[in-house]
Amino acid sequence: MQSELLIVIPAYNEEENIENVVTYIRDNYAQYDYIVVNDGSRDRTAEICRGKGYELLDLPTNLGLAGAFQAGLKYAYIKGYSYAIQFDADGQHRPEFIQAMLDRMENGYDIVIGSRFLNYRKSKSLRMIGSKILTVAIKMTTKVRVSDPTSGMRMFSRSMIKEFAQNLNYGPEPDTVSYLLKNGAKVSEVQVKMEERQFGESYLNLTGSAKYMIKMLVSILLVQNFRKRG
Amino acid sequence: MSVLIRVLLIISAVLMLVFMLKRIRQAKLKIEYTIFWITFASILVVMGIFPEVFYNISYLLGFQSPISMVFLVIIFVLIIKMFFMTLQISQLEYKIDALVQQIAIDRKIDKEEKKEQAE
Numbered sequence: 001m002q003s004e005l006l007i008v009i010p011a012y013n014e015e016e017n018i019e020n021v022v023t024y025i026r027d028n029y030a031q032y033d034y035i036v037v038n039d040g041s042r043d044r045t046a047e048i049c050r051g052k053g054y055e056l057l058d059l060p061t062n063l064g065l066a067g068a069f070q071a072g073l074k075y076a077y078i079k080g081y082s083y084a085i086q087f088d089a090d091g092q093h094r095p096e097f098i099q100a101m102l103d104r105m106e107n108g109y110d111i112v113i114g115s116r117f118l119n120y121r122k123s124k125s126l127r128m129i130g131s132k133i134l135t136v137a138i139k140m141t142t143k144v145r146v147s148d149p150t151s152g153m154r155m156f157s158r159s160m161i162k163e164f165a166q167n168l169n170y171g172p173e174p175d176t177v178s179y180l181l182k183n184g185a186k187v188s189e190v191q192v193k194m195e196e197r198q199f200g201e202s203y204l205n206l207t208g209s210a211k212y213m214i215k216m217l218v219s220i221l222l223v224q225n226f227r228k229r230g
Numbered sequence: 231m232s233v234l235i236r237v238l239l240i241i242s243a244v245l246m247l248v249f250m251l252k253r254i255r256q257a258k259l260k261i262e263y264t265i266f267w268i269t270f271a272s273i274l275v276v277m278g279i280f281p282e283v284f285y286n287i288s289y290l291l292g293f294q295s296p297i298s299m300v301f302l303v304i305i306f307v308l309i310i311k312m313f314f315m316t317l318q319i320s321q322l323e324y325k326i327d328a329l330v331q332q333i334a335i336d337r338k339i340d341k342e343e344k345k346e347q348a349e
Binding site: 035037040055056057058059060061063067070071074075078168 | 324330331
């Protein structure tokens with residue numbers, strides 16, 4: 001039996017985390033289907049997945065998060081899933097919050113974001129300042145407050161799955177959320193908790209973060225205004 | 231234009247041509263991609279050999295010196311070329327993304343079908 005929800009787990013060089021994350025989901029949350037998208041990892045990620053018999057989309061080369069996630073959504077679309085959730089392979093996201101997001105989704109939302117800051121204030125670190133700036137930028141352009149725009153835990157409806165699967169410039173990033181909000185998509189947030197990443201390094205170091213912020217701000221404040229929705 | 235600049239123009243154009251033709255001989259470059267460079271190089275050669283033509287044009291257009299017109303035209307042509315190359319790269323990347331995703335999905339679905347048949 002196929003479940004209604006597909007958990008899409010993009011993984012790039014996550015040999016240290018992938019086993020804990022996926023085994024935990026498979027053993028404790030068997031009611032949901034999942035798929036690991038190996039984004040052309042150069043380490044043993046794919047090998048581990050095959051060894052353990054995980055459901056695996058094995059991309060032959062590295063496409064980046066947007067391309068890997070899109071592969072997962074194309075698969076979800078072909079397989080006819082009603083919902084798909086973006087789930088990190090590094091152990092940051094906790095599957096116990098999926099049910100709450102799914103419940104919210106069933107109230108007719110297009111996107112449900114798992115937010116760390118719906119009921120909690122952001123701390124004063126550099127990263128949180130970045131998050132705050134993005135919240136303000138989205139508020140400015142869409143009049144909607146998204147408390148945790150950089151959260152990587154987002155659930156999408158069937159119509160969103162189709163749109164993400166078939167179009168260019170639908171990366172799983174705040175600018176896409178902003179663009180969809182502007183175009184009338186219904187977005188809601190559910191309070192979740194997240195862990196620190198368990199092993200390895202996030203790709204967002206200081207220069208990476210600066211680049212990311214510039215890209216997001218230019219995209220949200222300027223470029224998204226000129227897009228035409230197919 | 232000084233003799234030095236004319237010689238430089240011709241030498242760089244000839245080098246460009248030699249390089250492109252060599253890549254074609256080694257079957258490492260598609261012919262359609264050399265058309266632009268061959269045309270570009272030819273214009274540089276003409277500039278180097280018959281600068282009078284360009285003196286007259288630049289005088290008619292009101293440039294203070296012919297060399298500034300040469301620079302302006304070259305920069306302009308290169309910017310346009312880069313602009314179109316950016317479009318091409320984006321399109322190529324899109325195609326690669328789609329291909330890679332399709333390969334992975336096809337393999338996965340093949341595997342599922344085989345598993346179903348085995349059961």
